[in-house]
Amino acid sequence: MIVGTLSGCSSRARASIGSKTQSHRDGKASRCVTRCINSSGAKTEVSSSVPSSSSDGSNGSNGSSGSLRASINTSKPPPRPMTGHEIEAAATRSQIELHMQYPNGLPVKHKWSGPLLEDAYISSGEVTSEYAKTFYLGTQLMTPEKARAIWAIYVWCRRTDELVDGPNSARITPAALDRWEERLEALFEGRPYDSLDAVLTDTLTKFPVDIQPFRDMIGGMRMDLYKNRYENYDELYEYCYRVAGTVALMSTPIMGVDPTYKGPLEPVYKAALALGTANQLTNILRDVGEDAETRSRVYLPLDELDQFGISENEVLRGMFSSTNGKIDDRWTVRGCLFFFSSHIGWRVDRVG
Numbered sequence: 001m002i003v004g005t006l007s008g009c010s011s012r013a014r015a016s017i018g019s020k021t022q023s024h025r026d027g028k029a030s031r032c033v034t035r036c037i038n039s040s041g042a043k044t045e046v047s048s049s050v051p052s053s054s055s056d057g058s059n060g061s062n063g064s065s066g067s068l069r070a071s072i073n074t075s076k077p078p079p080r081p082m083t084g085h086e087i088e089a090a091a092t093r094s095q096i097e098l099h100m101q102y103p104n105g106l107p108v109k110h111k112w113s114g115p116l117l118e119d120a121y122i123s124s125g126e127v128t129s130e131y132a133k134t135f136y137l138g139t140q141l142m143t144p145e146k147a148r149a150i151w152a153i154y155v156w157c158r159r160t161d162e163l164v165d166g167p168n169s170a171r172i173t174p175a176a177l178d179r180w181e182e183r184l185e186a187l188f189e190g191r192p193y194d195s196l197d198a199v200l201t202d203t204l205t206k207f208p209v210d211i212q213p214f215r216d217m218i219g220g221m222r223m224d225l226y227k228n229r230y231e232n233y234d235e236l237y238e239y240c241y242r243v244a245g246t247v248a249l250m251s252t253p254i255m256g257v258d259p260t261y262k263g264p265l266e267p268v269y270k271a272a273l274a275l276g277t278a279n280q281l282t283n284i285l286r287d288v289g290e291d292a293e294t295r296s297r298v299y300l301p302l303d304e305l306d307q308f309g310i311s312e313n314e315v316l317r318g319m320f321s322s323t324n325g326k327i328d329d330r331w332t333v334r335g336c337l338f339f340f341s342s343h344i345g346w347r348v349d350r351v352g
Helices: 001-009 027-031 033-039 062-074 082-101 114-129 133-139 142-163 174-188 195-204 211-228 233-255 266-286 288-295 303-308 313-317 323-344
Strands: none
Touching: 001 323, 082 211, 082 233, 082 266, 114 133, 114 142, 114 195, 114 266, 142 174, 142 211, 142 233, 142 313, 174 195, 174 288, 233 266, 266 288, 266 323, 288 313, 303 313
């Protein structure tokens, strides 16, 4: 249940970390997260255009136009976007491959050590204790090394979530998330930006944690910047993976696998993913009113609302509908199936 608790806590954290961590030993680093992100350089995009002149220097000739048309007609169509299930499957394969290649941690070197690193771990534990009290108690059942590693992941997930749901979220742009991802790449290369990044870098040297789930979670934050409606459950599934399933992939290699288990790792990770999805579906149903009122977001698929005769405006205004209970039942069954599949160690890929 610890994986599920972490998924639930980090994927939709509501409280502000910026104003309450001043007393932590690393409070200064934590408070300046958004400021540091906004002050760093943003990525730029370069667009290309088709030249109007032919390769022999002529301009506007029929031969040139014909060649251009032929080139356009024979070019391949752009690849279709990956579905949420495909994105999840790719990240799972990547994580399993890394887990098998580096079971004792990644070959990453960094310069953080001694009291500074120890203080950073203590700060991570304090943040976890402050904002995820029951989850923090769960980490007390782990070995100290595993507990500290989970704190490091929790703090990174929380800082990431705060970018789009925290007190400064109105000023966050896609470019800011690009810079946050650049920081992620750097810490995985052994170049952490601050002490709270450093504890995650140090964690990588001890546990086989892959970068792709972290990238995918940032992608989930990007979705929150531009997408506040979901046409169907397949669309929503991608979001659930990005903000909750990713945490399962991050934390499973730390929590470990029963040493008596000799089978493949795929069922283990799929069970963890199912638990993350179950918790996210539960969070969505619990927070329908808050998401609609404070963020104008409706995560319930629009086609399901329409099926039960519930309008979008009714959700936004918090109006009761006689069919609300029926759609609640569908979501309850859906969530229970994912909880059940995580418990017995297999996966329901598509629950209707």
